[in-house]
Amino acid sequence: MSDPVRQGLHARLKHWGLSILGTSSAALAVTAAPAAESTAPLNYFLHAAGPASAPTLLLGWVFTAICVGVCLIIAVLLAIAILRPRPPVLPDNVGALAATQGGINWIYIGVGVSTVVLIAMLVYALITLERMAAPNDPPTLTITVTAYDWWWKVAYDDAPDSSQRFVTANEIHIPVGEPVRVKLDSADVIHAFWVPTLAGKTQTIPGQTNEQWIQADHPGVYRGQCSQFCGAQHAHMAFEVIAQNRADFAAWSAQQAKPHASTSSPTSMASSSVAAGQKLFEERCAGCHTVRGSLAVGAQAPDLTHLDSRRLIAAGMLPNTAANQLDWITHAQQIKPESMMPSMILSRDEATDLSAFLATLQ
Ligand code: HEC
Numbered sequence: 001m002s003d004p005v006r007q008g009l010h011a012r013l014k015h016w017g018l019s020i021l022g023t024s025s026a027a028l029a030v031t032a033a034p035a036a037e038s039t040a041p042l043n044y045f046l047h048a049a050g051p052a053s054a055p056t057l058l059l060g061w062v063f064t065a066i067c068v069g070v071c072l073i074i075a076v077l078l079a080i081a082i083l084r085p086r087p088p089v090l091p092d093n094v095g096a097l098a099a100t101q102g103g104i105n106w107i108y109i110g111v112g113v114s115t116v117v118l119i120a121m122l123v124y125a126l127i128t129l130e131r132m133a134a135p136n137d138p139p140t141l142t143i144t145v146t147a148y149d150w151w152w153k154v155a156y157d158d159a160p161d162s163s164q165r166f167v168t169a170n171e172i173h174i175p176v177g178e179p180v181r182v183k184l185d186s187a188d189v190i191h192a193f194w195v196p197t198l199a200g201k202t203q204t205i206p207g208q209t210n211e212q213w214i215q216a217d218h219p220g221v222y223r224g225q226c227s228q229f230c231g232a233q234h235a236h237m238a239f240e241v242i243a244q245n246r247a248d249f250a251a252w253s254a255q256q257a258k259p260h261a262s263t264s265s266p267t268s269m270a271s272s273s274v275a276a277g278q279k280l281f282e283e284r285c286a287g288c289h290t291v292r293g294s295l296a297v298g299a300q301a302p303d304l305t306h307l308d309s310r311r312l313i314a315a316g317m318l319p320n321t322a323a324n325q326l327d328w329i330t331h332a333q334q335i336k337p338e339s340m341m342p343s344m345i346l347s348r349d350e351a352t353d354l355s356a357f358l359a360t361l362q
Pocket residue numbers: 149150151169170233281284285286287288289300301302304307310312313314315325328329336339340341342344354
């Protein structure tokens with residue numbers, strides 16, 4: 001196991017250990033969702049942070065309470081049945097004896113009560129489904145998320161003006177307090193889109209567009225995850241939803257919509273390194289990646305036009321630092337085995353130039 005992988009695993013195990021403790025104590029408190037912390041893997045799944053998830057959370061607790069109640073009642077009745085004194089039973093008069101002792105009545109009462117409770121649970125579940133099917137107000141934004149082995153393409157493609165449309169990856173920004181429609185597609189196998197604090201799971205199926213809506217009541221970072229087993233790196237197919245106030249969201253969108261400012265006429269040493277990096281990128285990476293404003297228009301990998309604006313890379317695996325970018329580019333297959341990104345072989349100079357170019361992808 002290579003060093004970065006071992007270190008990453010170590011950090012993760014440590015974090016999960018702490019998260020499990022955090023979840024159980026937090027679950028008892030059932031408070032409103034805290035601002036989700038990105039590196040904590042889904043440890044807020046027992047919290048709701050928006051109107052698309054709150055009804056399911058309540059449903060979950062009510063059903064849990066009913067099931068616990070049923071178990072307790074059965075345990076008490078069983079204990080009474082075992083402990084109470086009774087006359088000896090002859091094999092041929094079991095039914096008659098039960099009838100004289102009111103046993104048959106208990107069966108009727110038991111079936112009646114369970115039927116009423118089960119029907120009530122069904123009606124409550126249907127009402128909850130109906131409440132979550134659509135937001136009260138029409139969505140203010142529609143985005144299209146396409147799942148790939150093992151990352152997420154996010155297209156902001158509903159702006160009337162095509163210059164305002166753009167594509168990004170693994171990081172979904174939404175305006176806080178507003179319902180957002182998410183159209184869900186898959187490019188390869190079946191995945192499932194799940195941001196536990198914001199909404200339930202929805203499958204992404206090749207050839208079919210599913211829909212769900214999400215809404216965050218508070219600004220924050222909400223972790224999402226593929227929740228349908230989809231292959232070797234299923235566990236490393238995460239993403240983040242970042243809820244921002246309207247002004248911040250508008251500023252982010254405007255920045256994302258801009259193409260990369262090309263570096264075709266180098267004037268200094270530094271910019272000549274950037275230009276060399278761009279050329280290398282266009283030769284070696286453009287088959288898969290896009291950087292809008294350059295010759296790179298690949299469609300099978302994350303759009304890197306504003307790579308440096310993202311918090312994480314490789315679908316939530318690594319913090320987005322220059323060192324991690326280079327480590328990922330040269331060791332993709334060790335960090336995320338079987339991922340669709342090959343480990344690239346770069347000389348020291350090539351690595352320096354490429355890093356200089358990637359640093360301009362703000
Ligand atoms: C054969 C296609 C392919 C080539 C060639 C390729 N990549 Fe990738 N790259 C991918 C795929 C697919 C991913 C997503 C992998 C994942 O997260 O599972 C990716 C992810 C990345 C990421 C992380 C992006 C993010 O937001 O998570 C960076 C950075 C990156 N590649 C840079 C490069 C650079 C630089 C080159 C050229 C030196 C390159 N790639 C060549 C397919 C490719």
